[in-house]
Amino acid sequence: DAKTTQPTSMDCAEGRAANLPCNHSTISGNEYVYWYRQIHSQGPQYIIHGLKNNETNEMASLIITEDRKSSTLILPHATLRDTAVYYCIGGKEYGNKLVFGAGTILRVKS
Amino acid sequence: EPEVTQTPSHQVTQMGQEVILRCVPISNHLYFYWYRQILGQKVEFLVSFYNNEISEKSEIFDDQFSVERPDGSNFTLKIRSTKLEDSAMYFCASSGARIIGSPLHFGNGTRLTVT
Numbered sequence: 414d415a416k417t418t419q420p421t422s423m424d425c426a427e428g429r430a431a432n433l434p435c436n437h438s439t440i441s442g443n444e445y446v447y448w449y450r451q452i453h454s455q456g457p458q459y460i461i462h463g464l465k466n467n468e469t470n471e472m473a474s475l476i477i478t479e480d481r482k483s484s485t486l487i488l489p490h491a492t493l494r495d496t497a498v499y500y501c502i503g504g505k506e507y508g509n510k511l512v513f514g515a516g517t518i519l520r521v522k523s
Numbered sequence: 524e525p526e527v528t529q530t531p532s533h534q535v536t537q538m539g540q541e542v543i544l545r546c547v548p549i550s551n552h553l554y555f556y557w558y559r560q561i562l563g564q565k566v567e568f569l570v571s572f573y574n575n576e577i578s579e580k581s582e583i584f585d586d587q588f589s590v591e592r593p594d595g596s597n598f599t600l601k602i603r604s605t606k607l608e609d610s611a612m613y614f615c616a617s618s619g620a621r622i623i624g625s626p627l628h629f630g631n632g633t634r635l636t637v638t
Contacts, residue, residue, distance in 0.1 A: 447626060449627075451566070454560070454612060454632070455631050455632070456527075456614045456616075456629030456630050456631045456632050457566060457614070457616075457627075457629045458629070459626040459627065459628060459629075462626060500566075510556070510568050510571050510579050511568065511627060512568065513558075513565050513566040513567070513568075514565065515565060
């Protein structure tokens with residue numbers, strides 16, 4: 414499983430874009446980058462994933478560098494409810510055993 | 524949107540007792556998982572299950588633990604003789620058929636307290 418590195422914590426003002434970086438320099442060519450979040454000890458919630466192209470869904474955008482060594486999760490208009498721990502995880506195509514790190518604590522402040 | 528549901532939400536048991544944690548995965552999913560999270564720590568993988576057998580397990584998942592899919596809809600985790608250190612949130616997850624990049628969907632967990 415690809416090891417990822419994320420900042421311990423970040424703050425973001427409500428209504429602004431939250432940009433969460435992740436380094437995954439050891440990711441292999443067929444491993445996806447998955448982003449999950451965990452709000453206050455609830456179950457982890459899937460956000461988005463990508464292989465090499467940038468991706469967007471109703472929750473977020475994922476920008477993956479061309480060399481696939483890093484990525485950025487973008488929450489375009491952060492709200493207080495986006496306060497959570499965000500995890501960047503490298504994983505296989507399916508049947509994934511996800512390995513969670515410590516993630517990034519995102520605090521959205523009014 | 525379909526959900527993974529877990530019961531009970533909170534289970535209190537005495538040390539040495541057996542507990543069964545129950546999960547109903549999303550109905551057309553084929554891969555099933557249990558994770559746990561000790562308070563203040565990382566989410567840890569316990570076991571994955573596919574095609575009615577364990578496909579992978581962690582070193583945490585010792586002989587005290589077992590999983591079962593008894594009836595094609597439920598997925599259970601049994602801890603045979605609980606220890607104090609088994610106190611944690613236990614999360615069930617499932618993922619779909621062999622869809623490219625099929626993400627895991629997690630339930631909201633069962634908080635197990637061993638006294």
